[in-house]
Amino acid sequence: MVLAAQVLVKEIRMERKPAPIEIALRDVSVSYPLSPTGRKTVLSNLNLDIDCGEFVAVLGETGCGKSTLLRLVLGQEFPTRGSIVVDGKQVTRIDSRCGYVPQKYSLFPDRTMIENVMYGPENAYCGWLGRLLPSYRKFKRNLRFEAEAQLQRMGLRATDFHKYPHQLSGGMQQRVAIAQALMMKPPVLLMDEAFSALDPSTRASLQQQLREIWQETRPTVLFVTHNTSEALLLGTRLIVLGPHREDSQESNVLIDMPLPQSGDTIAERKQSREFLELREFVKHRAYGSSIRQDELQAVSEVQERGEAL
Amino acid sequence: MASVAVVGQFADIQGRPRKLWTQSLSWVLFLVGIFIYTQFSIIRHKENPEDRVVPSVAQLYQGIRGAVLEPAEEDDPLDANASTYQRITHSMLAKDTLSSAGRFFAAILLLIPAILLGLHMAVFPYAEALFLRFILFFDKIVALSLLPILFIAFGIGDWAKIMLMVIGVAPTLMLDTYNLAKGVPREQVVKAFTLKSSNLDVAYRVILKQILPQVINSVRLNLKPLALFLFAGEMIVSSDGLAYRIGIMRRHMGMDIIIPYILWVAVLLFGMDALLRFANRRLHPWF
Numbered sequence: 281m282v283l284a285a286q287v288l289v290k291e292i293r294m295e296r297k298p299a300p301i302e303i304a305l306r307d308v309s310v311s312y313p314l315s316p317t318g319r320k321t322v323l324s325n326l327n328l329d330i331d332c333g334e335f336v337a338v339l340g341e342t343g344c345g346k347s348t349l350l351r352l353v354l355g356q357e358f359p360t361r362g363s364i365v366v367d368g369k370q371v372t373r374i375d376s377r378c379g380y381v382p383q384k385y386s387l388f389p390d391r392t393m394i395e396n397v398m399y400g401p402e403n404a405y406c407g408w409l410g411r412l413l414p415s416y417r418k419f420k421r422n423l424r425f426e427a428e429a430q431l432q433r434m435g436l437r438a439t440d441f442h443k444y445p446h447q448l449s450g451g452m453q454q455r456v457a458i459a460q461a462l463m464m465k466p467p468v469l470l471m472d473e474a475f476s477a478l479d480p481s482t483r484a485s486l487q488q489q490l491r492e493i494w495q496e497t498r499p500t501v502l503f504v505t506h507n508t509s510e511a512l513l514l515g516t517r518l519i520v521l522g523p524h525r526e527d528s529q530e531s532n533v534l535i536d537m538p539l540p541q542s543g544d545t546i547a548e549r550k551q552s553r554e555f556l557e558l559r560e561f562v563k564h565r566a567y568g569s570s571i572r573q574d575e576l577q578a579v580s581e582v583q584e585r586g587e588a589l
Numbered sequence: 590m591a592s593v594a595v596v597g598q599f600a601d602i603q604g605r606p607r608k609l610w611t612q613s614l615s616w617v618l619f620l621v622g623i624f625i626y627t628q629f630s631i632i633r634h635k636e637n638p639e640d641r642v643v644p645s646v647a648q649l650y651q652g653i654r655g656a657v658l659e660p661a662e663e664d665d666p667l668d669a670n671a672s673t674y675q676r677i678t679h680s681m682l683a684k685d686t687l688s689s690a691g692r693f694f695a696a697i698l699l700l701i702p703a704i705l706l707g708l709h710m711a712v713f714p715y716a717e718a719l720f721l722r723f724i725l726f727f728d729k730i731v732a733l734s735l736l737p738i739l740f741i742a743f744g745i746g747d748w749a750k751i752m753l754m755v756i757g758v759a760p761t762l763m764l765d766t767y768n769l770a771k772g773v774p775r776e777q778v779v780k781a782f783t784l785k786s787s788n789l790d791v792a793y794r795v796i797l798k799q800i801l802p803q804v805i806n807s808v809r810l811n812l813k814p815l816a817l818f819l820f821a822g823e824m825i826v827s828s829d830g831l832a833y834r835i836g837i838m839r840r841h842m843g844m845d846i847i848i849p850y851i852l853w854v855a856v857l858l859f860g861m862d863a864l865l866r867f868a869n870r871r872l873h874p875w876f
């Protein structure tokens with residue numbers, strides 16, 4: 281009876297919108313042993329405060345520590361020095377409040393699409409004993425409806441719901457992975473180059489969907505990408521990481537700036553002058569491409585406006 | 590010219606034999622084996638009609654008939670009116686097969702904890718620290734060298750033979766499971782934790798479920814070593830079992846029993862292997 285009540289209470293909890301949480305990194309450095317004597321520093325003296333509900337796009341060259349930053353927040357990896365605090369608590373192990381979408385291997389190969397999406401809530405709200413209760417069948421039926429709705433929202437067809445991951449294309453797999461993470465309504469969503477293996481059209485449609493979902497539920501998002509345009513279109517804040525210089529103690533954050541939020545859709549934002557100017561500016565700062573003086577002027581105006589917000 | 594083309598096809602990596610060809614080719618070596626045996630037997634029986642080393646087809650038939658329908662020498666003879674079913678169930682082959690199968694399946698059941706230990710070693714770092722080095726060392730001990738110790742510890746009954754099989758195969762199976770579980774991408778484990786999995790969920794519902802088809806394959810590949818250890822035990826000390834009978838028949842030069850027994854063991858193992866492959870396909874369609 282008590283357990284049945286617990287299941288019902290948890291069903292109600294599922295309906296609740298998650299409260300976004302803030303993330304703080306204090307003097308974080310990460311280095312790995314490279315040879316018997318040397319070490320390679322990936323992140324150095326990183327200080328970041330990410331507010332509740334921010335959509336932070338993290339950009340940078342390969343090996344500059346983007347994914348490491350994500351793994352630190354997730355609790356999969358620990359800093360050599362410094363501390364990471366999520367929602368007031370220091371991260372010491374993998375935080376189940378975080379939703380995680382890696383670039384690959386994100387789906388369980390032994391489960392169908394729908395089973396993958398149902399896996400999290402089933403775990404969270406039932407447990408091993410809960411599966412023995414009579415109310416479990418009703419719970420599972422409701423959960424299936426919710427999972428189907430989530431998958432349809434991601435643009436997936438009902439005829440594919442019972443397919444295994446190896447029967448799906450890369451784009452479909454990533455859609456399922458995002459649906460799987462979103463089913464938990466995580467207050468923090470960590471995405472590690474989640475769209476990098478997708479074709480341009482799938483990528484654009486997923487970008488739009490992700491943006492809409494973020495606007496609806498406002499989780500705190502950390503979105504790692506290689507793609508400058510993607511970072512600028514999706515984020516409310518941009519962090520560009522550069523390679524760490526061994527002779528320097530400085531942080532390897534090259535850019536940390538708010539992003540203008542003009543336009544309702546991704547397509548509209550893509551057409552705006554601000555976007556085009558910012559893209560050139562970021563490419564110049566992050567990758568050293570040439571930039572005109574008037575563009576720099578425009579960017580500084582955008583930056584000032586963003587800071588004023 | 591045609592023969593050159595056929596040889597050419599055999600050497601062609603990109604060759605695609607038709608289904609009929611594949612089926613036919615897979616039986617060719619069996620037929621060649623039977624042909625060579627019968628020719629060899631005919632030659633030997635021309636020289637000595639009483640030859641027992643390479644029994645003729647008729648001798649083999651008599652041997653099989655005796656093994657399948659007659660009780661073992663050490664057992665009481667059956668009533669003359671006994672039905673064929675009674676004769677088969679009380680036969681020497683049935684008795685030996687059941688004895689060996691009992692030991693064999695007992696050992697397989699005892700290998701389940703070994704698989705679980707391998708899984709725990711891979712998943713839980715403290716279990717890994719405690720067991721891995723010891724198992725790696727234990728794996729290098731020649732199991733047959735433990736036989737005297739096993740006979741002293743467990744007596745000369747079935748347990749010594751079962752333990753020989755378990756000790757012989759368990760370390761390999763443990764390390765196989767360990768490696769398979771370690772091979773599951775780290776992203777899956779991390780993802781499972783972010784989906785509110787407990788430690789046991791990750792170990793059993795994520796990792797074990799994923800590696801189970803490969804673990805079953807590992808058990809399949811270890812069927813022969815298991816049978817080998819069983820035969821070693823039965824040949825040294827036993828009063829029944831397939832290997833015991835082969836050992837007894839060796840003393841009497843009873844090749845008409847030994848050859849069918851060897852083929853029967855191969856058929857049993859082949860059947861078990863096929864059954865596990867079938868079960869793997871049915872239970873794990875995603876694999």
